[in-house]
Amino acid sequence: MPRPPRSLVSGDVRRHNLTVVLGHVVRSGPSARSEIAEATGLTRGAVTALVAALSEAGVLRETAPVTTGRGRPITRLELAASDLAILVAQVDADSATALLTTLAGDELHRVSRRHGRPMGDPEAVIDVLAAVVADATSAAVRLGRRVVEMPIVVFAPVGGEPPVVLTDTDLGWGEVDVIGGLRSRLGVLPGPVVLEADGWLAAVAERTILASTESMLYIKSNSGIGGAVIANGRIAEGAHGVGGALGHVAIVPDGELCDCGQRGCLVTVAGPDVLLEKAGLADLVAERGLAAAVDELSAQISAGAAPAADAWAEALPWIARSLQVLSLATDPEAIVIGGFWAAHTASIEQAFRSNRPTLAEARDGLPAIPAVVAGRLGADAALLGAVWGSRDRLLADPSRLGL
Ligand SMILES: [Zn+2]
Numbered sequence: 001m002p003r004p005p006r007s008l009v010s011g012d013v014r015r016h017n018l019t020v021v022l023g024h025v026v027r028s029g030p031s032a033r034s035e036i037a038e039a040t041g042l043t044r045g046a047v048t049a050l051v052a053a054l055s056e057a058g059v060l061r062e063t064a065p066v067t068t069g070r071g072r073p074i075t076r077l078e079l080a081a082s083d084l085a086i087l088v089a090q091v092d093a094d095s096a097t098a099l100l101t102t103l104a105g106d107e108l109h110r111v112s113r114r115h116g117r118p119m120g121d122p123e124a125v126i127d128v129l130a131a132v133v134a135d136a137t138s139a140a141v142r143l144g145r146r147v148v149e150m151p152i153v154v155f156a157p158v159g160g161e162p163p164v165v166l167t168d169t170d171l172g173w174g175e176v177d178v179i180g181g182l183r184s185r186l187g188v189l190p191g192p193v194v195l196e197a198d199g200w201l202a203a204v205a206e207r208t209i210l211a212s213t214e215s216m217l218y219i220k221s222n223s224g225i226g227g228a229v230i231a232n233g234r235i236a237e238g239a240h241g242v243g244g245a246l247g248h249v250a251i252v253p254d255g256e257l258c259d260c261g262q263r264g265c266l267v268t269v270a271g272p273d274v275l276l277e278k279a280g281l282a283d284l285v286a287e288r289g290l291a292a293a294v295d296e297l298s299a300q301i302s303a304g305a306a307p308a309a310d311a312w313a314e315a316l317p318w319i320a321r322s323l324q325v326l327s328l329a330t331d332p333e334a335i336v337i338g339g340f341w342a343a344h345t346a347s348i349e350q351a352f353r354s355n356r357p358t359l360a361e362a363r364d365g366l367p368a369i370p371a372v373v374a375g376r377l378g379a380d381a382a383l384l385g386a387v388w389g390s391r392d393r394l395l396a397d398p399s400r401l402g403l
Contacts, residue, residue, distance in 0.1 A: 014050075015398055015399070017042060017046065017050055018050055018053065018054065018398045019395050019396060019398055020040050020042065021036055021040065021042070021047060021050045021051065021054065022054060022059065022060070022079075022395050022398065023395050024036050024039050024040055025060060025077055025078065025079055026079055026103070026104060026391065026395060029078070030063050030076035030077060030078040031076055031077060032074045032075065032076050032077070033047050033048055033051060033077070034074075035076075036051070036077070051077055054077075055077070055080075057401065058080055058081060058082065058083060059079065059080060059081045059398075059401055060077045060078065060079060060080055061077070061078060061080035061082075062075045062076070062077060062078075063075060063076045063077070063078050079102070079103055079104045081102065081103045081104075081401065082102075082145075083144060083145055083146055084102075084103055084145060084146055084147075084148050084401065085100050085101065085102060085103075085108060085140050085143070085145035085146065085147050085148070086100070086101050086102075086103065086147070086148065086149055086150075086151070086191075086387055086390045086391065087099070087100050087133070087136050087137065087140065087147045087149075087150045087190055087191065088101070088150070088151050088152075088153060088383055088386045088387055088390075089129060089132065089133050089136075089150060089151075089152045089153070089182075090152070090153040090154075090198075090382065090383055090386075091115075091125060091126075091128075091129050091152075091153070091154055091155070091178070092155045092170070092198070092222065092223050092290075092291075093117055093155060093170035093171060093222075093223030093224070093290050094114060094115075094117065094223065094289045094290040094291050095112050095113060095114045095115060095128075095289070095291070096112070096113055096115055096125070096128045096129040096131070096132045097110065097111070097112040097113075097132060097383070098110070098111050098112075098132040098133050098135060098136035099136070099383055099387070100136045100139055100140055100143075100145070100147075101387050103148075103391055103394065104391075105384065105387045105388065105391065108139070108140075108143060108145070109136055109139035109140075109143070111132045111135045111136060111139075112132065113128050113131065113132055114128075114289050115128040115129075117170075117171065117290070119171065119172035120171075120172035120173070121172075122171070122173050122176040122178075122181070123181070125171060126176075126178060126181035126182065126185070127185070129178070129181075129182065130181070130182055130185040130186055133150075133182060133186060133189075134186060137186075137190050140190065146191075147190035147191040148191050148390075148394060148400060148401070149191045149192050149193075149194070149390040149393065149394065149400075150189055150190055150191045150192070150193045150194075151193075151194045151195075151196055151386040151387075151389065151390050152178055152179065152182075152193060152194065152195045152196070153196055153197075153198050153201060153382050153383065153386050154168065154178060154195065154196070154197060154198065155168065155170055155197075155198045155199075155222070155223050155224065155226060155382075156168035156169075156170070156171075156173070156197065156198075157197055157241055157242040157245055158195050158196060158197045158241060159240060159241030159242070160241075162177075162179060162180075162195075163179070163194070163195040164176060164177045164178070164179075164180075164195070165177075165178055165195070166240075166241065166242065167260065169224060169247075169248075169258070169259035169260055169267070170223045170224045172259065178195060179193050179195055194390075196386060196389070197226070197241075197244075198226060198382035199218065199220065199226035199227045199228045199244050199245075199246075199382075200228045200235050200237075200244060200385075201381070201382040201383075201385030201386050201389065202218065202220055202226075202228075202338055202375070202377070202381035202382040202385050203216065203218035203227065203228035203230060203235065203244070203336070203338075203385075204228075204230075204235065204385050204388075204389065205377055205381050205382070205384045205385030205388060206218060206336050206338060206375045206376065206377055206381055207230060207336075208388060209376055209377065210334070210336060210373060210375075210376065213230075213332075213333040213334050214230075214231075214232055214233045214333070215230060215231050215232065215330065215331065215332045215333050216229075216230040216332050216333060216334050216335075216336060217229055217230075217323070217326055217327060217330055217332040217334075217335045217336070217370070218230070218244070218335075218336045218338060218375075219246050219319075219322075219323065219326075219335070219336075219337060219338065219341070220337070220338030220339035220341065220342075220375065220381070221247075221270070221271070221272060221338075221339040221340060221341045222272070222291070222294065222339040222340065222379060223272065223290060224247050224267050224271055224272070225246060225247030225266055225267045225270065225271055226244070226245065226246065226247055227244045227245075227246035227247075227338075228243070228244035229243060229244050229326075229330050229332075230332075231330065236330075246266065246322065246326065247265060247266055247267035247271065248260050248262060248265045248266070248267065249265065249266050249322045249325070249326065250262045250263065250264050250265055251264060251265070251266050251269070251318055251321055251322050251325075252264030252265075252268065252269055252318065255268055255269065256268040256269075266318060266319070266322050269314075269315060269318045270315035270318050270319050272290065272293075272294050272297070272340075273285075274311075274315070275297055275308070275311045275312065275315060276293055276294070276297055278307060278308075278310070278311035278314070279297055279300060279307050279308035279311045280307055280308075281293050281296060281297055281300075281308070284296060291379070294340050295340070297340070298340040298343055298344070301344060302343060302344070312344065312347070316347060316348065316351040317351060319341075319348055319351065319352075320348065320351035320352045320354065320355065321355070323335055323348070323352050323372075324352060324355055327352075327370055331370075332370045333370055333371070334370050334371045334372075334373050335352070335370050335371070335372045335373065336373050336374075336375050337372065337373070337374055337375055338375035338377070338381055339375075339379070339381075342374040342375045342376075342378070343374070345372060345373065345374035348372060349372035352372055353369065353372075
């Protein structure tokens with residue numbers, strides 16, 4: 001086989017090494033050249049040259065010298081990229097949100113608008129999404145930042161090429177081309193656009209900050225119920241892109257008809273709409289929006305106030321049974337609970353363990369029953385997952401940063 005030209009080889013190596021240096025600074029924070037060399041295994045000379053290239057491109061900058069215990073003050077390098085930004089657009093059952101961040105994930109601008117949940121009317125929702133994206137795009141211009149990528153987060157499974165929303169039961173959508181809808185309203189969109197499902201993004205984000213695990217089951221509830229299965233460190237996307245649509249695990253025999261067409265889905269007995277109705281808080285949704293109503297529901301459950309607490313108690317066995325089935329199907333190290341359910345992890349764990357007594361034997365130092373852990377990122381989990389995902393894609397391809 002002919003060898004590739006030398007310049008190509010060294011170009012690839014250089015690109016890889018730029019990514020390694022940049023990745024270290026992004027993940028570990030401001031670092032001295034010596035610290036980067038030690039952590040990455042690159043020579044001091046190589047690090048100096050790579051840092052010079054990254055500084056010249058405006059991606060890294062030096063901090064003021066810091067005095068350490070002894071020796072001379074050291075200068076660290078931090079992420080600058082002061083003219084770049086990531087713009088995340090998100091549409092959930094309540095609102096459309098646009099968030100502008102630095103490459104390091106620091107928030108620059110955020111705008112959120114309620115769309116009033118017009119069921120079965122994607123055009124009306126995309127109008128609102130387009131308005132917040134336009135607002136954040138203007139903010140980027142005002143701040144002198146170029147948007148290098150625009151991930152769009154939807155609370156629904158995504159599939160196809162180009163990607164579309166497959167079905168969103170929270171909004172009464174069938175297949176909807178969100179990217180196309182934004183293009184037709186806004187013309188050219190800022191940066192390359194990706195469309196991603198919230199459950200997967202939130203799962204990856206939680207996995208990043210929780211003790212990293214190769215196999216994890218993630219379930220969350222904000223608007224509907226969603227989740228993800230992480231196996232061998234990767235999201236199990238499935239053949240049709242709906243892997244991890246845990247709200248539609250058909251758990252109740254001959255149960256109520258779900259918008260997805262099945263009977264007895266978990267969301268029909270434990271979804272927020274059902275709980276809010278039973279808790280007598282349905283009017284609050286119309287008044288203040290779903291997110292505010294769910295916050296109130298969660299507070300009443302925590303306080304043990306009837307009827308919210310009773311509604312939660314009725315939902316728990318179904319949540320537990322779904323997790324029991326799913327945990328034997330996927331054998332995760334941990335089950336991570338997200339959305340407003342995170343605050344109620346203890347009751348979910350108790351219900352989950354009530355039917356797992358015989359699998360308690362530990363083997364190879366690992367408990368056979370997965371740990372049930374509360375997610376830590378709250379309602380922003382998917383947004384943060386989208387930002388971090390964009391950042392990692394950019395680091396993997398420094399040419400997009402002008403390098
Ligand atoms: Zn369903």
